[in-house]
Amino acid sequence: MTMKILVINAGSSSVKFGLFDWETLSPVVRGLVDFNARPSETQITIRQDNAVVAERLFSSKKYRDAVSAALGLLEELHFLSNRREIRAVGHRLIHGGETIREPVIITPEIKDIISQFIPLAPLHIPAGLHAIEVTESLFPDAVQTGVFDTGFFAHIPPAAYLYPVPYEWYSEWGIRRFGYHGTSHAYAMERAAEMLGRPVEAIRLITCHLGQGSSATAIAEGKAVTNTMGFTPLEGFMMGTRSGTVDPGIITYVQRHHGLTADQVERILHSQSGLLGVSGVSGDYREVLRAARAGHQRAQLALDMYAYRVRAMLGALAVTLGKVDALVFTGGIAENA
Template sequence: METTQHRVVATGHADWAGTSTQYQYIGPDQNKHAERVSWKGHAEAVRRFITDLLKQKPPALTDLSHLAAVGHRVVHGGDYTTAIQITPDVRSRIEQLRTLAPLHNPPSLETLAAAEAELPNLPHIATFDTAFHSTLPPKAYTYPIPMKWTRDWGIRRFGFHGLSHAYCSNQATNMLDRPRDELRLVICHLGHGCSAAAVQGGRCLDTTMGFTPLDGLMMATRSGSIDPGILEYVQNNHGLSAEQVGHSLNHDSGLLGVSEISGDLRQLEEAANDGHELAQLAIGIYVHRIRQAIGALTVTLGGIDALIFTAGVGENSSGIRRLICSDLECLGLELDTEANTACQPDADIATKSSRGRILVIATREDLTMVREIQAIIDLSSQGPGGVPQVTVSKSNDKLPGISNS
């Protein structure tokens, strides 16, 4: 990506969840090159993408010396509140957090190792999904547990999807053409993982995800918030180990667990329309919990100026948006049904008479990453035509892989 005009030069994606790897590369001419390949793993994905940057026609880069830095999305950054250049100490601290984000930090570390091996002379910068939520006040981030756990073990609410929430906060300010300081936003990041955040004046005041990305809203395969007594019960009365419980809550719960069909809302909406009762129940729980969160976060803000939908489900499912916005007139939010159905992000889908706006924003975590990286790297290293280039790696939220832009 060019760091001045924020123009994406090339993207690559590898998905090896199936029996073979699906690899896709899109170059500067926007032509898509897709194929099945025999290799799997982060190292091979990194090597292939770097080769394509140089060898595909037209080449995205004429020489790797045009790269200024490599940026890495790291989901759990612990106490890090800003992006930081990765050193052995930083890598060690990220490694220590891998058990708190088991679906995310391990792939990030594997991608980092592969990228450092291929591009050893470039600065590698970590950007954190937790950093945006570092503005949470103590009453929001402190759990009502023994203070020793908080003080000595660092157990607190961190929050996630911060790169997305930060981008949507900035984009909403532009779309509404109002001073950031006066805006009260509730942002719903609804994808494979889901979280909502209360943002006032560009600062996060509360968010639904917590110590780990397992907390909060119901997700594709993650449970979200449940009674902690359930964990004690299934271990003591049904013989489940802590490891089995953790696996079930991360991989076998949420939409998949309730519906027993899929964690993909597109499939569940089709099944629900065909009368599948568990698919209908799963969607009902999903919508119910999101609506609860919107109400709670609106109270935290003392009102709402805009409700924002983003990420895969939030941007693309008019049906889910319609269900969530049903009867939100009590919060001053009135959905325009036709605008919602025809929506192409970025768009305002509230009625003209609605006191608060309802926005659908195509999230750009890569832009947030580049802006943070720009604040750290020495931009004297120039790319073609005097434009610095940054390679960005983002481990897929659902599947192991690499998505570079």
């Protein structure tokens, strides 16, 4: 029986996963669960050596069910002959706060810590916990491990992670910039250094992750200086359904003068804004782009706003660094631009 490692990246709109050989760490097969590909169905795609070997449409949009179906497809296609082949599962997780900065073995106590941060990332943290629950059920003999996005930003200086609000908001309530997409930015940094033929300690980079969720990181001497996301993954770039940075005065204005509750505002900013809110078409960049090419004016406006905000924030990061050796793009939108 050949031992394997299963790696899962449970995002807000998709799940990426891969099987790797235990001894060589070489990839065996990769997969994608895409919740936005179809209006009422989930698309599951399995690839080996960059070739599509299977594509299935799943009739449910429920996160647990779709992930379970995708992993079951690995057995159907004989990439797994026995579930006990999975010796370890590695999860990319969003938030460990100031408590968890290094990779950990996932225990009930760790899951409790993760759950505490659900209010900060309501689109992401439940997804990660769902993926853990599914893999614990399917592969009970495997060691479950987690790597946290926030860990990459552990060295951001106080001048960058504190907000200009009463200091007690941080000291008593823990309100600070955490940063997100850390595993993506860390990989982009290492890959860029490899391509440039220079050690990470000798270069200054801006890494830009553009997907359904988007962020950029300024990196100097192998460490993050700051990230465009903040206390929550809502800050920063305009995104698929998230607003990104807006004037905080707007929040209190719509509550006081238009009767919106805190829950309504939170739902709108997380799920009904960004590309979806401006275009009125979709939160999927691909759909908005198609609509813009067909002459839809608000779709074109959404794309113009998206590009403007990316450029503006990348410019701010460049000034923060003082020197930029490379601008590195990753994520679904950037990779296909």
